[in-house]
Amino acid sequence: MKTYQECIPCFYKQAGEAAELAGADDDIKEIMINEISKVLPEISLSLSPPEIAQQIHYIVRAVIGKEDPYIEVKRRSNESALKLYPTLKKKVIASGDRLLTAVEIAAAGNVIDYGVKNNLDIRKEIDNILSHGFSFPHSQKKSVFEYEEFKKGLAAAGDILYLADNAGEIVFDKILLEELKGKETVFAVRGKPIINDALVEDALACGIDKVTRVISNGSDAPGTILKDCSSEFRDIYDNAGLIISKGQGNFETLSEEPRPIYFLFKVKCPVIAKDIGSEVGSIVLKKARRG
């Protein structure tokens, strides 16, 4: 997906959040803004938003002098999500359609996205989801939720690649991974720090390695830029029977790929809502157009 002018404010907002988290002062922030502004005209908007964000965060990290400003945010997200795990698990066990409930929980976890919206009350969001059962946003008008097709694809697929998005959210992914027993699954996280995206250390902190094999994709983009990923990741990606892709960043970078990818995420901005024919706030489960 290309980048739209509506995405530009978000790049600056994300950079500002990183600077704030790093404790940068106004002078450092102004230098950062100027350096980003200088580089933007050299970057084509035909690139995807995560490709541009990756470039911008190189500048951000260089100016603020911190390699991982979100490290504490990620730690807290993991911790909060782990506390919710028993409640989420009970919900799945009590469900008449365990897979559906697990998919919905994994999608709900996508609310944890510091890069798009700060200070989300995750607990409140989850409580809301748990108390309303299946009355999810995807039941609303204009929803895109291809569950039946996904279920069939899953039954037919031998091995599954699961593309992670954010720290904390991965505890919700664990719930879904646990429902994929009998399948060979691989859980891929980012290779280096980028915003609050999950790394191998987050997957370990959340015990994902107890459920499935965890790999790094080798990249520090807030999405999956295939040419930027490791050959180990590419090999698994090329051969997976089905790919579950979490979050907007992975959708933005993989939506046109000819692979059996099911995108699962919460729509967080009008650009994506328009692209996908959905609404901001709705949950999307959608197969790649060419997949």
Add this chain to the structure above:
Amino acid sequence: MKTYQECIPCFYKQAGEAAELAGADDDIKEIMINEISKVLPEISLSLSPPEIAQQIHYIVRAVIGKEDPYIEVKRRSNESALKLYPTLKKKVIASGDRLLTAVEIAAAGNVIDYGVKNNLDIRKEIDNILSHGFSFPHSQKKSVFEYEEFKKGLAAAGDILYLADNAGEIVFDKILLEELKGKETVFAVRGKPIINDALVEDALACGIDKVTRVISNGSDAPGTILKDCSSEFRDIYDNAGLIISKGQGNFETLSEEPRPIYFLFKVKCPVIAKDIGSEVGSIVLKKARRG
């Protein structure tokens, strides 16, 4: 007030809105983004947000090739607000404290600000205000509403300068102006098109000239940059007994001025909320610190 890094996304957002209204295509929008990005590093954030916005909108207009992309938005805002006028007027007439009600209505009109937030449901906002009487946001915690001081200042002042903000909103200002009978009042609007800020033609369309003298401030900044204003305006500004200043833009440019200015606006962003010790969404009536 200086500009903070948090303001940068808003500049791009405003530019994008103007381009959208002008029907610019993706290529034009990309050129616009690049031109803005090129100029940003040359502008110091020690300037106020309206000073920077003024520079950015020179670029926006040059690239999109439209002098006044908001002309239709302003026309519709005036029209919608004029339809509300009789209801607003009745509310004042029925009030036990007509001035307070008129001040509250004028503040409520500040919700009409296409430059900060698009697609606001003005009717809903106003209905909400009218049905809840005085239970306004300023009655909430952390409100800044210096009404008693304002009332005293008004009683003592001979002539009053009223600084307008947006088209449509000026109908709400008319309600307050009508309560200032017996005072010499002057209503100042922007000199040239800038976002949806009111011009002389808007004041005439809303019949403000039937209530008071209307002047242009001679500037095309979305605030009041004194050195950019006409000598006619400066003369009235320098000699007014009291100044009522509407909107964030006027606050951002005049907050440190040593004049008896009462700022009246709805807080629309966290930067202003922090600066003023208030909350986003609350209504502020506050005298200039050095006034």
